[in-house]
Structure formats: structure tokens, C-alpha cells
Amino acid sequence: MNTALKRVMDELYTLCDPNGASVSGAAASNSSEREAMKTEMVDFLSYLSAADGTISEVETSFINEYFSLNYSVEELKAYIEKNGIYSTAFEKKAPGTLVRLIEQDNNAFKQRLELSVSASASYIDVFDCLGKEFIVCDGEAEKQEIEDFSTYMDTLRKYKREHSSFSDKVKGSIDISDVHPGETIPKFDAEGNKEKTLEELLEELNELIGLESVKKDVNTLIHMQEIKKLRKERGLKEIPVSNHLVFYGNPGTGKTTVARLLAQIYHVMGILSKGQFIETDRSGLVAGYVGQTALKVQEVAQKALGGVLFIDEAYSLTRSDSGNDYGAEAVDTLLKFMEDHRDDFIVIVAGYPELMAEFIDSNPGLRSRFNKYINFEDYDDIELLEIFKLMCKHAGYIPTEEVIKHCAYTFEKKYQNRSKNFANAREIRNFFETAMMNQADRLFEIKDPTNEQLSTLELADVEGIM
Structure with missing residues (x-):
């Protein structure tokens, strides 16, 4: 049992009881308000348990342990069916206790024209913790469980937002900072694929054959990003480090593989909002007519916004025998996009060592933005x-x-x-x-x-x- 979670649940029971701390012992445990909230919590978890079509022994045990019940799996199934819990009607209806707590908060706000802490916010906070802890109790959350959890929590938050007289920024009175619920909940991308954890991605990186110096450099980059993020959270001066990278080495040395992994790693770390990986080359950026190259670059860069744009053989943008080449225009447009979206866009340029050095030296803007080089040596x-x-x-x-x-x-x-x-x-x-x-x-x-x-x-x- 998550003892911190049980503590905040008990605090919510007390908060929901109009008599508050003045009620104790048997009278407290039999309070109708507490019983109503207990039922709402059990119904919430029952709803989540039915999401994947199966109700497990572990889920049933979780409900029994946290609420002092004695359901069997079959009894819990019967309870769900009898009360129509796994239904649109259930997931769209705000619980009675939340309705009452919002009214209580509104009344307090009207009396003083301010509200320092919100009981209804605490109700939602505790439900959020409880749901996250529950959906991973049997190992790993399924996509449908996560979607149903999000749907129900959206219902609670939307109802509070639409019926509150006070600001939505007012925090709850119950401290949930030490609960750390459901820390293993997976995330899913836009295609419905489960996103890997940072530990899984780092393991995948470190299990690549060879590339020892590359792994060391990438791990250093990750450590730097972690420290940079920590300094920002603590209000310290930010480290002026560019996230854009130069990968140089012969073909087939793993440059694309590592770049794709880095996009996912930076997304999981919260550095990139989406983590998509867009790969392109000269043909994807340079057009043959005046004015078309800038549009082409902007379109590709916009697709990569929130993730990594990987440009293979990037030097081909600035190496041309043609007098009417638009590669320089592509570089200038890309540099402007990089400047405008510096916090959520990473460019990785790649190619042969000598030619990459020539490419970076071709434009002062490239030299200022690409200051980290990673060498991919040949495999032995x-x-x-x-x-x-x-x-x-x-x-x-x-x-x-x-x-x-x-x-x-x-x-x-x-x-x-x-x-x-x-x-x-x-x-x-x-x-x-x-x-x-x-x-x-x-x-x-x-x-x-x-x-x-x-x-x-x-x-x-x-x-x-x-």
C-alpha cells in the first residue's frame, strides 16, 4: 500500500465531513458524507478496472485493501454491471461530493472575496493520485485504462472550472507532494504506440554495438540537459548551451539511429514537446525556383517542431556548381526558424567529417548554433x-x-x-x-x-x- 496515498485519502475524508475534525471514532467512520465519498472512489476505481475488459485479482485486492472491503472478482463485476458504472453516463457525471465541495468553496469565496485553499481542488488532487496508483497496480497501465482515467479526470476538472466562482489557480489544502502515484504509467504517441521510458531508451542506446565514444558523448549531453533543467526549476541562471548537433562519420555508423533515439530521449526528459523525428536532405529543402525554397524549408521545419530535424549530407546545401543555387537560402531560412523556436526544436546535421567542417564554416550563423560535434567512427x-x-x-x-x-x-x-x-x-x-x-x-x-x-x-x- 502507498501509505502517503492512504494518508491523503484519510485527510480528504475529514475534509468532506461537515463536522470535520470534531467527529472521530465510530461516528466518523459512519459519517454519511464519508460513506458517500468512499462510494465515489470505489465506483471510480471500478470504472477503471473495467476499461481493459478484464477485472484482475490484483485490482480487486487493491480496492479491498484501500477501502476495507471484501469483494471477489465476480462480486466486483456484478457491482459494476448492476450500477452501470462502465458507461458514458457515469464518466460524464460529476460526483455529488465534488458538487458540494465546490458550493462550499464558492460560499467561502463570496464571504471573503478571496480563497486561500480549495477543498474541491483537493478532492480532484486525491482522485488523480488514486487513479494513477490504481491503473498500474497490476503491472502496467493499458492504453484504454489511461484514456478512461483521463476522460474521468477531465469531467471533474471541467465541472469545477465551469461552476467555480474563484480562480482555478487556487491550490488544494491537502499536500500531495509525497504521494508519487503511478510513477510507471506509460505514455502513448499520436499513433497509439507506447512511448518508452528514459531508462528503456538509455538501455537501448547503451546496447548498440560499438559506438563507445558516441555513447559517452550522448550520455554527457543528457546529463547536461538534466542539470540545465534542474537549475531552471530552482531559479538559477540558465546555462547558455545550444541543443543543435553535428554528427560526422562515414555512412552506416549509426548516425540516424542515435539521432532518432535522442529525439525520444529529449521528449521523455521534457526538453522537446513531441519528440518526432523528421529526416530530410537537400532535395527535401531546396527548390528550383525563386521564393520556393524558403516555403519548402518552413514546411519541413514546421513538421519537426517539437522534435528533431535530421539533415543528412547537410553540406550539399552549400556545395553546388550552379550559379542559381538556392541552398544558401535554405540555410538562412532554417537558421531563422531555429532562432524563432529555440526552446522546442533541435537540428542535427550529419555527413562526412571533412565536408561537415566545410559546411559549418560556410555561414557564421551555423558556427554559432552548432558547437557540439559527435564523431561516429568506423566499426571494426x-x-x-x-x-x-x-x-x-x-x-x-x-x-x-x-x-x-x-x-x-x-x-x-x-x-x-x-x-x-x-x-x-x-x-x-x-x-x-x-x-x-x-x-x-x-x-x-x-x-x-x-x-x-x-x-x-x-x-x-x-x-x-x-
Whole structure:
């Protein structure tokens, strides 16, 4: 049991009783006002328990423990059905106790023309804590549970807002700061996919093969953002740090993967409002006619507002043999957008090391806004082999020992003889896809191959792939 939650619930019972602290013992526990509020809370949790279509033992136990009841799962189901709790009518109706507390607050406000604390605000605060604690009590909240919880809380807040004579900014009289309810409640994006927690995203980052210096740099960025946020919360002078980044390195070194993760991490941390990841290049920003480039840049940047705009091969914006090139216009328009939306928009530019340095030096505005560089080094042969194994695992293929030995030798040669345009993981992706096609050709001659044959990569499938 969350003892802090139980404490604020008990305080609300006392607050809801017109006789307040003067009533104690059996008389307090039998108070009709307290019983009414208890019923409202039980109905609220019963409504949430029915959201996902199943009422669990854990949910039933939660209700029994917090309200000294003795329901079985079947009895709770019957209670919900009998009282029509999981219904639109229930979720849209303000509870009687809230109605009464708002009237009480209004009367107090009219008498003194001010209100220092609000009983009705405390009612909503405690319900919010109770609901959050409940929807994660059986492990993890489902999307429908979260939506229903939000719907009901919106009903309470809307009713208070529409029927209060006093400001909505008046705080509740019950301190809920130590309750910390439902801290594991997941969030869902616009597509209905569950958003990952910061811990999950950091684990995903740190589990990437290789990229040790990149991981160190990104973790430092995250720590800096945490300190920056903490200083702001405490009213200290803000640290003047640009969030825009330069990723440089050869193709296939994980620049896009890390940038996409960083967008999600910054969103979870509250630095970006949405956390979407928009990827583009010169063709997505530069038009062929006067006046069209600025519109094109603004459209792409607007899509990325609240998230990260990732520009691959960004130097192509300023490198052109054409006298009528509009790349410079694209850069100037982008810089203005970055300035206008500095608190909720991050640009990451990426490309080859030498060319990226040339790009940043091409415009003083770029130099002032991009002051953090992260180097993505080539994968070595051991890391390339690990990437191949991971690709096999994700696709459901099992390479034989001979395949692994052959790949180890092949990747070592690839790494030792690599050119400046070495494609790293992309080369391994091409290698893997060619191996799958070779396996398909080999198995085509076999009538009704077994599952083991369909899942196994043999030496013949990888020999000869360059």
C-alpha cells in the first residue's frame, strides 16, 4: 500500500465531513458524507478496472485493501454491471461530493472575496493520485485504462472550472507532494504506440554495438540537459548551451539511429514537446525556383517542431556548381526558424567529417548554433561480425559455425582494406540480404524444406559475397 496515498485519502475524508475534525471514532467512520465519498472512489476505481475488459485479482485486492472491503472478482463485476458504472453516463457525471465541495468553496469565496485553499481542488488532487496508483497496480497501465482515467479526470476538472466562482489557480489544502502515484504509467504517441521510458531508451542506446565514444558523448549531453533543467526549476541562471548537433562519420555508423533515439530521449526528459523525428536532405529543402525554397524549408521545419530535424549530407546545401543555387537560402531560412523556436526544436546535421567542417564554416550563423560535434567512427571487424549476428537473430536466421568463421575472415579483410567511403553496417546489411537470396535459391530446389533448413544459413550462402 502507498501509505502517503492512504494518508491523503484519510485527510480528504475529514475534509468532506461537515463536522470535520470534531467527529472521530465510530461516528466518523459512519459519517454519511464519508460513506458517500468512499462510494465515489470505489465506483471510480471500478470504472477503471473495467476499461481493459478484464477485472484482475490484483485490482480487486487493491480496492479491498484501500477501502476495507471484501469483494471477489465476480462480486466486483456484478457491482459494476448492476450500477452501470462502465458507461458514458457515469464518466460524464460529476460526483455529488465534488458538487458540494465546490458550493462550499464558492460560499467561502463570496464571504471573503478571496480563497486561500480549495477543498474541491483537493478532492480532484486525491482522485488523480488514486487513479494513477490504481491503473498500474497490476503491472502496467493499458492504453484504454489511461484514456478512461483521463476522460474521468477531465469531467471533474471541467465541472469545477465551469461552476467555480474563484480562480482555478487556487491550490488544494491537502499536500500531495509525497504521494508519487503511478510513477510507471506509460505514455502513448499520436499513433497509439507506447512511448518508452528514459531508462528503456538509455538501455537501448547503451546496447548498440560499438559506438563507445558516441555513447559517452550522448550520455554527457543528457546529463547536461538534466542539470540545465534542474537549475531552471530552482531559479538559477540558465546555462547558455545550444541543443543543435553535428554528427560526422562515414555512412552506416549509426548516425540516424542515435539521432532518432535522442529525439525520444529529449521528449521523455521534457526538453522537446513531441519528440518526432523528421529526416530530410537537400532535395527535401531546396527548390528550383525563386521564393520556393524558403516555403519548402518552413514546411519541413514546421513538421519537426517539437522534435528533431535530421539533415543528412547537410553540406550539399552549400556545395553546388550552379550559379542559381538556392541552398544558401535554405540555410538562412532554417537558421531563422531555429532562432524563432529555440526552446522546442533541435537540428542535427550529419555527413562526412571533412565536408561537415566545410559546411559549418560556410555561414557564421551555423558556427554559432552548432558547437557540439559527435564523431561516429568506423566499426571494426569484430563489431561488424556482431552486427551480422544481430541481423540474423532479428530476421530469424541461424548461421552455422562455418558461416561465422567465413564472415569473420571476410569482415576483417573488409575493414583492413576499407576506403574513405566505407559503408560500415550498410555493407553488412547488403551482405546479409545477399546471403538470404542465396539461401532462397538453394532451398528452391528442395521440395518441402524443413523449418530448420528455412532458418539456417550455410557456408554456400555466404561464399563469394564481396
